[in-house]
Amino acid sequence: MPPYTEQPGEQGVTIADRVFSRLRKAIVEGQIPAGSKISEPELATEYGISRGPLRDAMGRLEACHLVERRANVGARVVSLSQEDLLELYLLREALEGMAARLAAERMPATEIDSLRQLLKQHEQRADVKDGIAYFQKEGDLDFHYRIIQASGNARLIQFLCNELYHLMRMYRYQFGMASSRARIAFREHRHIVEAIADRDPEMAELIMRRHIRSSRVNVEMLFDAQASLTRRQGQNLGATG
Amino acid sequence: MPPYTEQPGEQGVTIADRVFSRLRKAIVEGQIPAGSKISEPELATEYGISRGPLRDAMGRLEACHLVERRANVGARVVSLSQEDLLELYLLREALEGMAARLAAERMPATEIDSLRQLLKQHEQRADVKDGIAYFQKEGDLDFHYRIIQASGNARLIQFLCNELYHLMRMYRYQFGMASSRARIAFREHRHIVEAIADRDPEMAELIMRRHIRSSRVNVEMLFDAQASLTRRQGQNLGATG
DNA sequence: TAACCTAATATTGTTAACAATCCGGATCCA
């Protein structure tokens, strides 16, 4: 279970709220494939509801940029591009750098302790110890999530946690993004916490920005490797065909 | 008959699209007062449409954080706080700083020329010459708008131009925000263009950030002045009552 | 054979009626 989606009990009281949450989860986790067409009557019967609240939910998904609609044609799940992911990282670098700076100024001491304990938990986990799975799991997002929350800037929190966060999760589910940076990323997280505990805003921002930039570079290399691999396969296909 | 016709470019093909644009404009420009309740049947008859597309539009406005809805209670236009505006400026400082940096790297020379001409037009305008009205008019947003567009980062453009931009306009309409910074702001714009023309990303970002931070400080002082004025008036009322 | 026009079909957009829920005021009781 993801650590911080809207409560699975569904806080939304209306049908549209609930179906919105469910659809968002289904899209983010890839149960509805990216780029696939969404049929309103089909979904309505599947969820056992009418098209009214479904359309309401679709409108919100469109506003969240998770689906694209064309009049009289239909709605499709957005298809994610590699360029878009890299742009997303640039945004995160700017915004989470800012969040780290603010957190260093404002985060309560008790919260910092709690954050340290979270990292301790991560450290204990076997997959992190083996350095094979940290960055791509929810734990990483959980860490970032807390720092964003500590920024105290409601609109920053809003944007990062309610929009970009879901997109990042969607990318992770879709691309996998196994990282060789697990140990490094974990160490960077520790440094960020230390900077916050030292009440050193500039340092916190600097490390956070570098942290995210490193992630971006890592993903970029991954894409390049995939591209060259695909190119080689294409050549092979051309030779055999 | 509608009070104003659809603007080209803004209009969607469906009723929900059009009513969404119209409602957003009405909210941003204060024709529907902030914090006021929105009655669905009332609006539906006023716009001559049914509640279906209206509800669709309301859902999108909610996703844009321009209205707040409570189930079985109704929708209200958001009420803006001074703290929120200051948070908005912090966000803009980070994001538009980034936009300026990217613009310095990527903006085509022809676009830079066009931007220079825009500033020349601003310079000619009487109100700017008098230093009484530049910052709070659309011209300022227009300048920032172009630099954001030049960043080439689709998601950054999306967020700044489709969400924050409307909120900033809403604040300007609501609070007025006459600025004593007109001449200074104009000069800062010129410096930003020069940095972009020099292909100096760091400088462009630096000046842009300082430019927005100065605006924020200016607004902050304005708020403080208003607060002390209100306090004094409150004392007077207490004395006379 | 390919291109173009036409019609069928399925999908979406829209509407109006129906049901569920909340808010305010009157009434009743302590």
Next chain:
DNA sequence: TGGATCCGGATTGTTAACAATATTAGGTTA
């Protein structure tokens, strides 16, 4: 007099039928 309860009005949430539009398949013609 104070408070709690219940009822009425109004508003929103939901549903299913109706209308408009785009896509697709088929046939005709150059």
